[in-house]
Amino acid sequence: MSYQVTARKWRPQTFDDVVEQQHVTRTLKNAIRLNRVAHAYLFAGTRGVGKTTMARVLAKALNCEHGPTSDPCGTCSACLEITQGASMDIVEIDGASNRGIDEIRDLRETLRYLPSRGRYKVYIIDEVHMLTKEAFNALLKTLEEPPPHVVFIFATTELDKIPHTIISRCQRFEFKRVSLSGIVSQLEHIIDSEGISISSTSLLRIAKAAEGSMRDAQSLFDQVVAYTGAEVDDREVGHLLGSVGSETLAQCLSAIIRQDAETALRTVDALQDEGHDAVAIIRALQEGLRHLIVLKTTDHPADLIPLSEADIDLLQQVAESASVEDIYGLFQVLVASEQSLRGAGNPFLVLEMAVIRMARIGRVSSLDSILGVLQNLEKDLPNPADALRPMDPVPALPSTPEPLATPAPVPPPPAVPQQAAPVDHENHEKPPRDRPRPPASPLEPAASPVPKAEPVPEPMPTLESVPEPVAAPDDFWQALQENVTERRPMLGGFLQPGQVLTHSETELIIGFAKGDDFFRSSLMDRENLSVVQAAAEAVSGRSLEVKIVSLDDPKGHRNQTEVGSVETSRNTSAHEALQQRKREVIQSVVDIFEGTIIT
Incomplete structure (x- = not known):
């Protein structure tokens, strides 16, 4: 022979x-x-x-x-x-x-x-x-x-x-796999010597089907020539090799992107009638989506897409009607569907459901637009720190500090009629003389007013019989944490679970709950405590003795802290609403991308 x-x-x-x-x-x-x-x-x-x-x-x-x-x-x-x-x-x-x-x-x-x-x-x-x-x-x-x-x-x-x-x-x-260009170049040399007419599109299909094997490519070439003769037709090559044609692939992808489920299903059904199995169809769709992403992200896609110029132009028209996020979302659906095909009794049913889902998934918003929505939501909602500040105007501080006297017990305020005179916030009028207030430090803001209908509680004993604690405003506590963070970032995080129990002219006592013993013991270290004391003196402008105590201390700090925590929890509803809205938006992003939050 x-x-x-x-x-x-x-x-x-x-x-x-x-x-x-x-x-x-x-x-x-x-x-x-x-x-x-x-x-x-x-x-x-x-x-x-x-x-x-x-x-x-x-x-x-x-x-x-x-x-x-x-x-x-x-x-x-x-x-x-x-x-x-x-x-x-x-x-x-x-x-x-x-x-x-x-x-x-x-x-x-x-x-x-x-x-x-x-x-x-x-x-x-x-x-x-x-x-x-x-x-x-x-x-x-x-x-x-x-x-x-x-x-x-x-x-x-x-x-x-x-x-x-x-x-x-x-x-x-x-030995390495032979590249597509290497296989095509060798086949072109063979057809020139053999006198066979075949297009570059068919040679690319043969090279892709060979999967890097030169011998497989030459065997497929012999099979194609035996089937079609010396004049090779591109359509007959597609039927013989079992590959999905570029025109059919572009038609199916275009229908999916346009959310035309009926046309996409009919195209898949036609491919099934031609003899393509479900795995071959889903892999062809994956490869087509890959080509669309390459067309959207590179300036010279011909170097990365093993197709003819006519096929690339056909896919370019499909790529113009979708974003990279849309294409990537469709690709993820196909990847998950391919896993389901392996154990499915009816693979084509799984394929059809995947096509319908891709056609109904809708457009995917970019991450930049989602972050923009989150930022706008944060701007529209009130600042939680502002909700915790006292609403009454703060009287002007005297220019010359006066010596502090030992605070005396404050008598209960007289009864005030229901029709109280309004306070002129624009002129910053001083409170009436018949409303006594405890003497305020010239270097710290005034404390929140005592409720009118209840008497002022008696001074609560603290460690070493310290005087009655003065409630520290939130801006002092926040400024203290920021100053400590600048000096030593880790200590700033340790301060967050703490609460100010006493903030007087000479003393600052910070309490921690029983579950925060690690932070409390870390801050009680001599070196760390000196950093906190230096930050407190820098913020308040005076010499302070800083003490770190437990809220379960038997000398009475616990009751005072519980009262302050009730007021704080009542004023943080706006902050919780903001966090809840953020969680809803993040969950919607996870649902769209079918992702998992990694903590």
Whole structure:
């Protein structure tokens, strides 16, 4: 039979003929030129990338009559015998058929014989990973120290199944998958020599279906030519290879983006009638969405999309009607649906539901717009810190500070009629004389007014019999935390769960709940306490003694703190409403992207 398949007819005969394995060919050519040929080589890689071909070319280069040479002539008797597979010095062994220890023992017996004609006796063992453990062990000693006229070349597609003791005795080369451009270039060279008419679009489809294997691409090329003849039609290539056409793919994606579920379903149904399975359709849609994102994000998409210019222009029209966020959301739906296809009893039903969901998912807002909405919500709501401040006007402080007197018990205020005179906030009138107030420090704001209908509580005893505590306003507490944070950021965080119990002219007492003992004990450290005291003196403008106590202290701090906590919780409703609104917006974002909040 005179006909030979393309893979055999166009098998490379020299190192330069091998496609896209320069890291291997350059090393072997230099090794021959420098007389540094190793005794064992291991070629690993996927199918159809040139492992066995490279082994034959190396054997030819070592035994060529004009060599050893990095460029065998291919015309001498030694080269012709190796090309025809008739050389007695080149032994090719199938590892799957000769995998036992007996075959390896027979091989070891033949090693001591010299080559019949050439310089080297080359043993090529294909699919070497199929050898048994005992066979590998029998080969170890011989592989490490073979006779000087013997060269071993192993080829495998599963490198992980070879023992490390074998790998360490060989020079290992990992062959790469052949790129689309490399396969297309080789096929174009073949069709020019064969006189076959085929478009670049069909060549790209053949190269994509080969998945990096040159031999698979050449076999598919033979199949296409046998199906269509010398004049290859693009549509017939699509039917033969089972790939989804670019026009059908663009029509389906356009319907999904336009939220036209009916058209999308009809397109999927038509693909099913053509013989495409659900997995092939969903992967074609994924690849199409990938092309759309590339078109939206790069200036030169032709370098990254393995399609013809006409197909790229067709997808460009679809990409203009969607944003990157929309396309990425659709891609996530397809990824989740592909996982469901594996265990589904009716894969096409899962595919149709995924198409309907993508057509009904709606447009996805960008993260910038969502953040803008959150910022606008925060601006519109009142500031929680402002809600906690006293509403009454603060009287002006005297220019010259007066000496503080020991605070005396304040008598209950007289009864005030219900129709109280309004206070003129614009003129900042002073409170009436018949409303006594405790003397205020000239360096701190006035405290919140005492309720009119209730008497002022008696002074509560504190540590070391300190005077009656003066409530510290929120702006002092906030300023103290900010000052401490500037000095030592970690201490600022430790202060947050605390509460001001006493803020007098000479003393500042900060209390912590029982569950915050860690923060309290950390702040009671001598070095940390000195930082807090320096910050308190800087904020208040006077010398203060800072004390850190527990709210469960038996001397009475607990009751006073509970009263203050009730007032604080009543005034923080606006802050809670803001946080609730933020949580609702964040949850809506999570629902849209089907994400998970990582804390």
